[in-house]
Amino acid sequence: METIWILGDQLTLRHPAFERLTPRDAVVLMIESSAHARRVRYHKQKLVFLFSAMRHYAEELRGLGWQVDYRREQPSFEAGFAAHVQQYRPTRIWLMEPTEYGVADLLQQLAAAWQVTLHQLPTTLFVSDRQAFAAWARGKKTLVMEHFYRRMRRQTGLLIEPDGEPTGGTWNYDKDNRQVPPPHHPFPPLPRYAPDAITREVMDWVRRDFPDGYGHIEPFHWATTRADAEHFYRDFLDHRLDLFGPYEDAMVAGQSALYHSLASPYVNVGLLDPLEAARQAEKAYRAGKARLTSVEGVVRQFIGWREFIYQLYWLRMPDFATVNFFGDTRPLPHYYWDAKTHLRCLRETVTQLIETGHTHHIQRLMVLGNFALIAGVNPQEVNTWFWLAYLDAYEWVTLPNVLGMSLYADGGFLATKPYAASAAYINRMSDYCTGCAYDPKRRHGDGACPFNSLYWDFLDRHREKLFPNQRMRMMYAAWDTMRAAEREATLAWAQQILNRLEDL
Ligand SMILES: Cc1cc2nc3c(=O)[nH]c(=O)nc-3n(C[C@H](O)[C@H](O)[C@H](O)COP(=O)(O)OP(=O)(O)OC[C@H]3O[C@@H](n4cnc5c(N)ncnc54)[C@H](O)[C@@H]3O)c2cc1C
Ligand code: SF4
Incomplete structure (x- = not known):
C-alpha cells in the first residue's frame, strides 16, 4: 500500500497523485497538528476554517472512493505520522510540493527516520513555473510585475484576442479603477454559510485548546466545503464583479467586502482554482455581464x-525572511491586537479583522502596512502579525506582501517605491476621516492626524536611502519647498507622536 499525504492547504481535487494512483493502490493521510496550529496566535476563525475545510475535504474524498486516514487533534505531525506508519506500513509516500519553504525538508527527514521514501510531485495550486520564473528573473535588479503579468496573459490566453493583442487594446486598466462610491451606496450582501455539525465540532475544539488565538470565533460565516466556496465565487461573478474595478481601492466604514471577491481564503487552500476563477471572470466579460476594466483587474490579481x-x-x-532595509525596531502598537485607538482608519480596519479574519487589499496596504512603515515598526513583527491575524495568510504570501510590497524592507526588489502615504490618501479613498478624532488636513499640534507628521518624518529620516529613487523625487520636492519652520514643527510633532505611539 502507498500513502498520499495531503497538507491542510492542499485541498484540491487536482492533486497530481490522483493521476498516478487509484483508491485501490493508496490511502490518503491527513493530520491535524496542534503544535503547528500553536506556532503563533492564529485567528480563531482561521483555525476553524482550516480544520473544518480539511474534515470536509476528507469526506469529499471518501465520497469519491478514497480511503482516508484522518488523524484528528494530534499533538504534532510527528505523532500523527508515526501512528499512520505503524498502522499502514506504507512502501512509499506521495506528497505535493508544500507552499512553505523548508517544510518539504522537514517532512523528508520525518519519512527518512521511519525508513519510508517520500516522493514529491509539482504543485497544481499555481499556474506559473518555478524554473521559468527563475530564468526570467536572472540578472534583474528589480522585478516588474507588469512584465511578468503580460507573459502570463500570453501563456494562458486570458483576455488575448486571436491576433495576439490584449482584449480592448490595453494590458492594464488600473488607472480607470480609482473611484469612490457615493454616500449611502447600496453594496450587495455577501452570502453566509451557517456552521454545520463538522464546523461546530471544530469550533468546540478551538474554543477549548486555542483560547488565546487572535480575534472572535463567532459569528463564523465562511464556506468550508468546495461546493459552498464555488457558490460564493459564483455570487461574486453575478453580483460584485462588474463594479470590482471602479471601487477596487475604496474603503468604506462598516463595509467589509465592497466589490472584492474574498476568494483568497479558498484559492490559498485549493478549494478554488485560480486559473479557473480567472477564466470564469473572462467568460462573464465575453457574455456581456461585466465590464472589461473590472475583469482585467481580477485576471491581473489571480494570474499576475x-x-x-x-x-x-x-x-x-530563505534570506527574504530577515530583510530590514530601514533597520526598524519599534514594537507593533497594541491597537493592532485590540483596535483600541482614536485613529479611526486603524480602528475600523482592525475591528473588521477581529470580527471576520479578512480585510481587503487597500486596508492592508494603505492603512495597516502604511502606518507600520512610517512609524518604523520592526518588519518581522509586522509580518508575524499579518500571518496570524488573516484567514488567507500563509508564509509564502505574507512575506513578499508585507516585507516587500508594504514595508519596502527588501530595499525595493518588489516595489518600485515605498507605499508610504499621508492622511490625504486615506481621506480621498475612504470615509474614515469623517468622524475621526484627528484632523486629516493638519500636520502638527493637538488633533493633527499622526499619519501626516509620520509621513514627512519617514521621508526625512530615510532621505539618504530614498532620494536617489526617481519615483520619490516629487515627494522630496514637496518637502524641500515647504517653509523651514513648518518642516521643523512637523518633525518635532512626529517625535512626540512616536514617543506616545501606544496612546494614539
Ligand atoms: C500587507 C499585505 C498583506 C497581505 N497578506 C495576504 C495574505 O496573507 N494572503 C493573501 O492571499 N493575500 C494577501 N495580500 C494580498 C491581497 O491583499 C489579498 O490577496 C486580497 O486582499 C484578498 O482579498 P480578495 O480575495 O477579496 O481579493 P481580490 O481583490 O478579489 O483579488 C482576487 C484574488 O487575487 C489574489 N491576489 C491579489 N493580490 C494578491 C497579492 N498581492 N498576493 C497574493 N494574492 C493576491 C488573491 O488570491 C485574491 O483572492 C496582502 C497584501 C498586503 C498589502
Ligand atoms: S484623520 Fe488620520 S487617523 Fe483619522 S481616519 Fe483619517 S487618516 Fe486615519
Whole structure:
C-alpha cells in the first residue's frame, strides 16, 4: 500500500497523485497538528476554517472512493505520522510540493527516520513555473510585475484576442479603477454559510485548546466545503464583479467586502482554482455581464499578482525572511491586537479583522502596512502579525506582501517605491476621516492626524536611502519647498507622536 499525504492547504481535487494512483493502490493521510496550529496566535476563525475545510475535504474524498486516514487533534505531525506508519506500513509516500519553504525538508527527514521514501510531485495550486520564473528573473535588479503579468496573459490566453493583442487594446486598466462610491451606496450582501455539525465540532475544539488565538470565533460565516466556496465565487461573478474595478481601492466604514471577491481564503487552500476563477471572470466579460476594466483587474490579481508573489517568495527564500532595509525596531502598537485607538482608519480596519479574519487589499496596504512603515515598526513583527491575524495568510504570501510590497524592507526588489502615504490618501479613498478624532488636513499640534507628521518624518529620516529613487523625487520636492519652520514643527510633532505611539 502507498500513502498520499495531503497538507491542510492542499485541498484540491487536482492533486497530481490522483493521476498516478487509484483508491485501490493508496490511502490518503491527513493530520491535524496542534503544535503547528500553536506556532503563533492564529485567528480563531482561521483555525476553524482550516480544520473544518480539511474534515470536509476528507469526506469529499471518501465520497469519491478514497480511503482516508484522518488523524484528528494530534499533538504534532510527528505523532500523527508515526501512528499512520505503524498502522499502514506504507512502501512509499506521495506528497505535493508544500507552499512553505523548508517544510518539504522537514517532512523528508520525518519519512527518512521511519525508513519510508517520500516522493514529491509539482504543485497544481499555481499556474506559473518555478524554473521559468527563475530564468526570467536572472540578472534583474528589480522585478516588474507588469512584465511578468503580460507573459502570463500570453501563456494562458486570458483576455488575448486571436491576433495576439490584449482584449480592448490595453494590458492594464488600473488607472480607470480609482473611484469612490457615493454616500449611502447600496453594496450587495455577501452570502453566509451557517456552521454545520463538522464546523461546530471544530469550533468546540478551538474554543477549548486555542483560547488565546487572535480575534472572535463567532459569528463564523465562511464556506468550508468546495461546493459552498464555488457558490460564493459564483455570487461574486453575478453580483460584485462588474463594479470590482471602479471601487477596487475604496474603503468604506462598516463595509467589509465592497466589490472584492474574498476568494483568497479558498484559492490559498485549493478549494478554488485560480486559473479557473480567472477564466470564469473572462467568460462573464465575453457574455456581456461585466465590464472589461473590472475583469482585467481580477485576471491581473489571480494570474499576475498572486503568481508573482508566490514565485518571488521561492526565488528569495530563505534570506527574504530577515530583510530590514530601514533597520526598524519599534514594537507593533497594541491597537493592532485590540483596535483600541482614536485613529479611526486603524480602528475600523482592525475591528473588521477581529470580527471576520479578512480585510481587503487597500486596508492592508494603505492603512495597516502604511502606518507600520512610517512609524518604523520592526518588519518581522509586522509580518508575524499579518500571518496570524488573516484567514488567507500563509508564509509564502505574507512575506513578499508585507516585507516587500508594504514595508519596502527588501530595499525595493518588489516595489518600485515605498507605499508610504499621508492622511490625504486615506481621506480621498475612504470615509474614515469623517468622524475621526484627528484632523486629516493638519500636520502638527493637538488633533493633527499622526499619519501626516509620520509621513514627512519617514521621508526625512530615510532621505539618504530614498532620494536617489526617481519615483520619490516629487515627494522630496514637496518637502524641500515647504517653509523651514513648518518642516521643523512637523518633525518635532512626529517625535512626540512616536514617543506616545501606544496612546494614539
Ligand atoms: C500587507 C499585505 C498583506 C497581505 N497578506 C495576504 C495574505 O496573507 N494572503 C493573501 O492571499 N493575500 C494577501 N495580500 C494580498 C491581497 O491583499 C489579498 O490577496 C486580497 O486582499 C484578498 O482579498 P480578495 O480575495 O477579496 O481579493 P481580490 O481583490 O478579489 O483579488 C482576487 C484574488 O487575487 C489574489 N491576489 C491579489 N493580490 C494578491 C497579492 N498581492 N498576493 C497574493 N494574492 C493576491 C488573491 O488570491 C485574491 O483572492 C496582502 C497584501 C498586503 C498589502
Ligand atoms: S484623520 Fe488620520 S487617523 Fe483619522 S481616519 Fe483619517 S487618516 Fe486615519
